[in-house]
Amino acid sequence: MLLTFLLFTPLITGILCGLLSQKKALDGLNIMGAGVVLSLGLGVFQKVLVQGVITESETSRVSFLALRADALSAILILIISILGFLTAVYSVGYMGREIEENLMDLGKLRRYYLLFHLFIFTMLLVCMTDNLGILWIAIEATTLASAFLVAFYGHEHALEAAWKYIILCTVGIAFALFGTIFVYLASINLSDTAEPMKYALNWSYLTRVASQLDPKFMKLAFLFILVGYGTKAGLAPMHTWLPDAHSQAPTPISALLSGVLLNCALYGLIRFHILISQSVGPDFSGRLLLLFGIFSLAIATPFILVQNNYKRLLAYSSIEHMGIITTGLGFTGALGIYGAILHLFNHAMTKALMFLTLGNVRLKYKTTKIDKLRGGLLHVMPVTGSLLLIGALGLAGVPPFSIFLSEFTILSAGFSYIEGPGRISLIFSLLLLSFITCIFAGLIYHVAKMAFGTPLEKVVRGEGSLWTLVPLGVLVLFIGFMGFHIPEDLHTMILKTVEILGGHDTMVLFQRK
Amino acid sequence: MIAETAEQILNLLTTPLLILSLMIVGQSRIGASIRLYTFQSANLALLCFAVGYFEQEFSLYWVGLLTLVIKVVLIPTVLLYIVNKIKVAREVEQLIGAPSSLIISAALIGLSYYTTRPILEDLYVVTKDCLPVSIALVLIGLFIMIGRKKAVMQIVGLLIMENGIFLAALATTLGMPLAVELGIFFDLLVGALIMGILVYHINQTFETIDVDKLTRLKG
Numbered sequence: 001m002l003l004t005f006l007l008f009t010p011l012i013t014g015i016l017c018g019l020l021s022q023k024k025a026l027d028g029l030n031i032m033g034a035g036v037v038l039s040l041g042l043g044v045f046q047k048v049l050v051q052g053v054i055t056e057s058e059t060s061r062v063s064f065l066a067l068r069a070d071a072l073s074a075i076l077i078l079i080i081s082i083l084g085f086l087t088a089v090y091s092v093g094y095m096g097r098e099i100e101e102n103l104m105d106l107g108k109l110r111r112y113y114l115l116f117h118l119f120i121f122t123m124l125l126v127c128m129t130d131n132l133g134i135l136w137i138a139i140e141a142t143t144l145a146s147a148f149l150v151a152f153y154g155h156e157h158a159l160e161a162a163w164k165y166i167i168l169c170t171v172g173i174a175f176a177l178f179g180t181i182f183v184y185l186a187s188i189n190l191s192d193t194a195e196p197m198k199y200a201l202n203w204s205y206l207t208r209v210a211s212q213l214d215p216k217f218m219k220l221a222f223l224f225i226l227v228g229y230g231t232k233a234g235l236a237p238m239h240t241w242l243p244d245a246h247s248q249a250p251t252p253i254s255a256l257l258s259g260v261l262l263n264c265a266l267y268g269l270i271r272f273h274i275l276i277s278q279s280v281g282p283d284f285s286g287r288l289l290l291l292f293g294i295f296s297l298a299i300a301t302p303f304i305l306v307q308n309n310y311k312r313l314l315a316y317s318s319i320e321h322m323g324i325i326t327t328g329l330g331f332t333g334a335l336g337i338y339g340a341i342l343h344l345f346n347h348a349m350t351k352a353l354m355f356l357t358l359g360n361v362r363l364k365y366k367t368t369k370i371d372k373l374r375g376g377l378l379h380v381m382p383v384t385g386s387l388l389l390i391g392a393l394g395l396a397g398v399p400p401f402s403i404f405l406s407e408f409t410i411l412s413a414g415f416s417y418i419e420g421p422g423r424i425s426l427i428f429s430l431l432l433l434s435f436i437t438c439i440f441a442g443l444i445y446h447v448a449k450m451a452f453g454t455p456l457e458k459v460v461r462g463e464g465s466l467w468t469l470v471p472l473g474v475l476v477l478f479i480g481f482m483g484f485h486i487p488e489d490l491h492t493m494i495l496k497t498v499e500i501l502g503g504h505d506t507m508v509l510f511q512r513k
Numbered sequence: 514m515i516a517e518t519a520e521q522i523l524n525l526l527t528t529p530l531l532i533l534s535l536m537i538v539g540q541s542r543i544g545a546s547i548r549l550y551t552f553q554s555a556n557l558a559l560l561c562f563a564v565g566y567f568e569q570e571f572s573l574y575w576v577g578l579l580t581l582v583i584k585v586v587l588i589p590t591v592l593l594y595i596v597n598k599i600k601v602a603r604e605v606e607q608l609i610g611a612p613s614s615l616i617i618s619a620a621l622i623g624l625s626y627y628t629t630r631p632i633l634e635d636l637y638v639v640t641k642d643c644l645p646v647s648i649a650l651v652l653i654g655l656f657i658m659i660g661r662k663k664a665v666m667q668i669v670g671l672l673i674m675e676n677g678i679f680l681a682a683l684a685t686t687l688g689m690p691l692a693v694e695l696g697i698f699f700d701l702l703v704g705a706l707i708m709g710i711l712v713y714h715i716n717q718t719f720e721t722i723d724v725d726k727l728t729r730l731k732g
Contacts, residue, residue, distance in 0.1 A: 065692060133693030140700045147707050151714070159715050160727040166711065167667055170704060171658070174671075177678050177697070178651075185685045189635075198690055216635065244730045303732065312732070 002047060003056045003067040006040040006077070007124050009033060010084075014117030023099070023106060027092045030113050034088035037120065041081025048074040049489055052496070055130065055204065068130035068204060071496035075341060076127035076267050078490075079348045083259050084120045086471040087252040090356055091116065093467025094252055097363050112152065112250070119145040119256065126264045132201045132271065136173070136180050139232060139268055142261055143169045150249045150257075161241075161248035168241040169232055176228025176268070182221035183275065186213040203271065210278035218279040225272045226288055232265035234319050235292045235326060236299035243303070246315035247368065251359030254311060258318040258355060259348040266325060266344070270501070273329065277502055282332045290330030294428055296323030297435040305442040310358050311368045313446055314351065317395060320439055321347040327432055328410035329501075331425060335416070337498045339409030345490070346402040346482060353391040353475035360384045360464050360472075361450070370446055375453025380461050385451050387472050392447035394479045396440040402482035407436065519567040519639060526560045527646050529553075530680070531622065534653045534673055538618045539611050541604060546669050547592050554584035557676055564640055564683060572691040580679075583698050588672065588705045595709045596665055599716040606662040606723070614660060618653050625649040636685060643684035650677030664712045664722040668705065675701060 013033025020026050047054055048069055057066035069077065095112060098104050122145050125138040143166060151162030180201070187200040190209055199205050206213075231238035246254050269289075276285045300320040307313040321343070328340030361384065365373055377385035394401035414429030463469060486494075533553040540546045558580040565573030607614060625648035633641055654674030658667045679697075682689050689697070716722050 131693065133689055134696060137693065137696035137700055140704070144700065144703050144707055147711070151711065154714065154718075156718055157730055159711065159718055160730055163664065163711055163715060163724075163727060164730075166704070166708060167658075167671070170671060171655070171674070174651075174674055174678055178681060181678070181682045181685060181689065184682075184689060185636075188686055201690065201693065214635070216632075220632075248730075307732070309732075 001056065002040065002044055003054065003069055003128055006037065006044055006081075007067065007121070007128055009036050009040065010117040010120040010124065013037075014114045014121065017113035017117060018110060020110065021106065023096075023109065026109060026113055027096070030088050030116070031092065033117060034085040034120075037124075038081045038085040041077050044069055045074050045078050045489070045493070049493060057130075065134070066130040066202070066204075067128045069128055070500060071493050072267065072270065072341075072500055073127040074493055075345060075490075075497060076263060077124065079263060079345060080120065080123050080127070080260050083256060083348060083352050086352065086474060087255050087356070088116070090255075090359070090468055090471045091252045093465045094250070094359055094363065096467070097464060108152075112149070115145060115149050116253070119149065119253075121145075123260055123264050127267055130203050132180055132183060132203065132206070135268055135271065136177055139176070139229065139265060140170065140173050142264060143173065143232070146249075146253065146257065146261065149253045150245045152250050152253070153248070158248045161244035164241045165245040168238075172228050172231025172238055174228070175224045175231075179221040179224030179228060179272070182217045182224065183213075183272070186217040186221070186279075189214060189217075206275055207278075210275050213275070213279040215280040218276050219284060222272060222276045222285050222288070225269065226285075226292065229265050229269040229272075230292060233262050233269060233326075234265075234296070234322050236296040236319060236323070239296065239299065239319050242319060243312045243315040246318065247309060247311035251311075251355055251362060254314070255352040255355035255359075258314065259352040262318060262322055263344055263348060266322065269326075270329065274501055277332075282502065286330045286332040288330075289326045290425075290428055293323045293325070293327030293330055294431050294435075296320065296326070297432065297439075301435050301438050301442075304439050307442075307446065308370050309368050310361070310370050310446070310450065311355075313370075313443070314354055314358065317354075317439070317443065318347075318351060320435070321351070324407065324410060324432070324436070327428065328413065330428075331410070331413045333413055334498050336410060336413035337501045338494055339406050339413055341494045341497050342409060342486070343403070343406035346406050346479065349475055349478040349482075350391060350394045350401070350403055353387065353472060353479065354395055356468070356472055356475070357384050357388040357391055360468050361388070363464055363468070364459070370450055373450050374456050375449055375451070376455025376459075377451045380455045380459050381463050383463050383469060384472070387476060388447060389451050390476060391479070392443055394483075396443045397436060398440075400480075400483040402479045405483055405486075516639070519563075520642070522563055523560070523567075523640060524642060526556065526563055527643050529556050530560075530676075531646055531649060534650055535615065535618055537669065537673065538614050538653060538657065541607075541611065543596055543604075543663060543665050543669075544593060546666065547589050547596070550669055550672055551585055551589045553673070553676060554580060554589075557679065558585065560643075560680075561683070561688075564687065567639060568687060570687055572694075573688055575691060576688055576694050579695070579698050583702050584672075584676075587702060591706060591709050592665065592668065595713055599713060599722065607660055608662060609660045614656075618656060621652040621656060622649040625652060638685065638687055640684045640687065643680050647677045647680035647684055650674070650680060653677075662723045662725055664715060664724050667724065668708050668712070671708075672701075672705070 053070045055068045122141040147166045150165050151158050234242040273285045296319050300316045303316045325340045325343050328336045397404050397407045414425050537546050537549045558577045561573050561577030626645040629645045651674050654670045658670035
C-alpha cells in the first residue's frame with residue numbers, strides 16, 4: 001500500500017488546497033502534504049533497499065495499472081520527495097512575500113498550491129508506473145500540470161514561454177508515443193497467440209523478454225524515444241523551450257522543473273535505453289546518448305558565457321548537466337553509469353539550491369538581469385550571498401562539493417573506457433572536460449559579478465524570512481556533505497541501479513571493505 | 514473472400530483521411546479547418562468500429578466511441594468556441610501559399626509510402642496498409658504547425674499529428690491497450706483545453722495570435 005499512498009497523497013493535497021480559502025490553512029496543508037510525501041518517499045526508499053523491487057496492483061494477477069518501484073525509481077522518488085518538501089516550505093515564504101507586496105492575491109495562491117501538488121503527483125506517477133504506456137501519459141501530464149505554472153504571472157513573457165513549452169514538449173512527446181507503439185509491436189510479436197497481451201507494455205514483463213525483442217523495431221523505437229523524451233529532458237537541439245520556461249516560472253517551480261522534471265524525462269529515456277541495450281547491444285543507444293550529450297554541452301557553453309539573465313544562466317546550466325548525465329550513460333560501463341546516476345542526484349540538489357537563492361535575490365531586486373544588480377550581494381544579503389557563492393562553486397564542479405565527485409567519476413569512466421573503440425570515448429572525454437572548463441569560467445564570472453563589489457546605495461540590507469532560508473541550509477548540507485562521503489544507503493541504491501542498467505562488468509571496482 | 518472484403522472496406526475508410534488532411538492544408542479559414550478535423554476524427558472512429566468488427570476486438574468499439582465523444586464533439590467545440598470568442602481575423606495566414614503547400618504535402622505522402630515499405634513486410638495485421646497513411650498524417654500535421662501563423666492552427670496541426678499516431682497504433686498493433694488509450698484521450702482533451710485557454714490569454718495580452726509575434730524571449 002506504501003506506493004499507492006505515496007502516489008495519491010499529493011493528488012489529495014492538491015485538491016484540498018483548491019478548496020481552502022485562508023492563507024494560513026493553505027500554507028499548513030501544503031507543508032503537511034509535502035511532509036507526508038517526504039516521509040513516505042523515504043519509506044519507499046528504505047523498503048526498496050531491503051526488498052529490491054516492490055510492486056503493488058489492484059488485483060493479484062499482472063496488471064497494466066500496477067505500481068512498481070525498483071532502485072532507479074527509488075532514487076527518483078528520493079529526489080522528488082526531498083525537493084518537493086523543500087520547495088513547498090520555500091513557497092510559503094516566497095509566495096507569502098509576493099502577496100504582501102500585492103503582486104498576487106489569495107485566489108492565485110490557491111491555484112498555485114493546487115497545480116504545485118498536481119505537478120508532484122504526475123512526476124511521482126512517472127517513476128512508479130509499471131506500464132510504459134502509462135509512463136508516456138504521465139510524462140505528458142507533467143507538461144500539462146506545469147504549463148499554467150510557467151504561465152503563472154500571466155504577462156507577455158510568461159505566456160510566450162508557456163506556449164513554446166506546451167507546443168514543443170507535446171510535439172516532442174508525440175514522437176515518444178510513436179516509439180512506445182513500436183516497442184509494443186515488438187513485444188506482442190513475441191506472443192504466439194494472435195491476441196495482443198494486456199501486459200505487453202509492462203516493464204516487469206518486458207525486462208524478462210527484452211533480449212528476444214525484434215532489433216529492427218527496437219532501433220526504430222529508440223530513435224523516436226530519444227527525440228521525444230530528449231525534448232522533455234532538454235537535450236540539444238530540442239532544448240529551445242527550456243530556457244524560456246525555466247526563467248519565466250515562479251522560482252520554486254523553476255527549481256522543480258530543473259531539478260526534478262528533467263530527471264523524470266531522463267528516467268523515461270533510461271528505461272528504453274535499458275530495453276534497447278538488451279535487445280541490440282549497448283553500443284547503439286549508448287553512442288546516440290553520447291552524441292546528444294556532448295552536443296547539449298556544446299550548445300549550452302556559449303549561452304552561459306554571454307548570459308545576462310541569471311535565471312536563464314541556470315537554465316542553460318541545466319542543459320549542460322543533462323548533457324553530462326547522458327554522456328555518462330553513453331560511456332555504458334559501470335563506472336560511467338554510477339557517475340551519471342550520482343550526478344542526477346547531485347545536480348538536482350545543487351540546481352535547486354541555486355534557483356532558490358536567486359529567488360531570494362529576485363524578491364529583493366525585482367529583476368533577473370545580472371548587470372542591474374550591480375554586485376554587492378554579499379553585503380546586502382550576507383546569508384543568501386554566501387550560499388549563492390557556495391552553490392555556484394558546487395555547480396561549476398569545484399571540490400570539495402558533490403558535483404565534483406560525480407563529474408570526476410564520469411570523466412574517469414570516459415578516460416578508462418577500454419572496450420570497443422576507445423579512441424571515440426577518449427575524444428568525447430576531452431570534449432566534455434573542455435566544455436566543463438569553459439562553463440566553469442563563465443558561471444564563476446557571472447556569479448562573482450553578482451556577489452562581490454559595492455552595492456547600490458538605495459538597496460536596503462537584510463534577508464527574507466526564515467521560510468526562504470532554512471531550505472537553502474538543508475540543500476547546502478547535502479552538497480557539502482556528499483562531496484566527502486556518499487551515504488551507504490544511497491551508494492547501495494546506485495549500485496543496484498547500475499545493475500539494472502546492465503553494468504555488471506566492473507562492479508568489482510565498487511566493493512567497499 | 515471475407516478477408517478481401519474487409520481489406521477493401523478498410524482501404525475505403527483510410528483514403529478519406531488523407532484527402533481530408535490535404536483539404537485542411539488547402540483551407541484558408543480557421544473555422545473550416547477545425548470542422549474538417551472533426552470529419553477526419555469521425556472517419557477515424559468509423560475505421561475503429563470497422564476494424565473492431567472484422568477482428569472481433571471489442572475494446573476497439575470503446576476506443577471508437579471515445580474518439581467520437583472527445584475528438585468529434587468536445588475538442589472541436591472548445592476550439593470553435595475560442596475562435597469565436599477572440600474574434601480574430603478568420604484567415605489562416607499561410608507562410609507558404611496554398612498551391613505549394615499542397616505540392617509539399619503530396620511529396621510528404623509519397624515519402625511516407627516510400628519509407629514504410631521495409632516495415633510493412635514484418636506486419637501481420639489486417640490494418641497494415643494504414644501505416645503509410647498514418648506517417649503521412651503525422652508529417653502533414655507537423656507541416657501545418659510550421660507553415661501557419663495562427664496559434665490555433667498549431668493546435669490543429671498537433672491534433673492531426675495525434676490522429677496520425679493513433680492510426681499508427683491501429684495499423685501496427687490494432688491499438689494500444691484500452692487503459693493506455695484512455696489515458697492518451699484524457700491527456701489530449703486536457704492538453705487541447707489548456708492550449709485553448711493559453712491562446713485566449715495570448716490574444717488578450719498581445720492582441721494577436723500570430724505566433725511570429727511571440728519572439729521576445731531570446732538568448
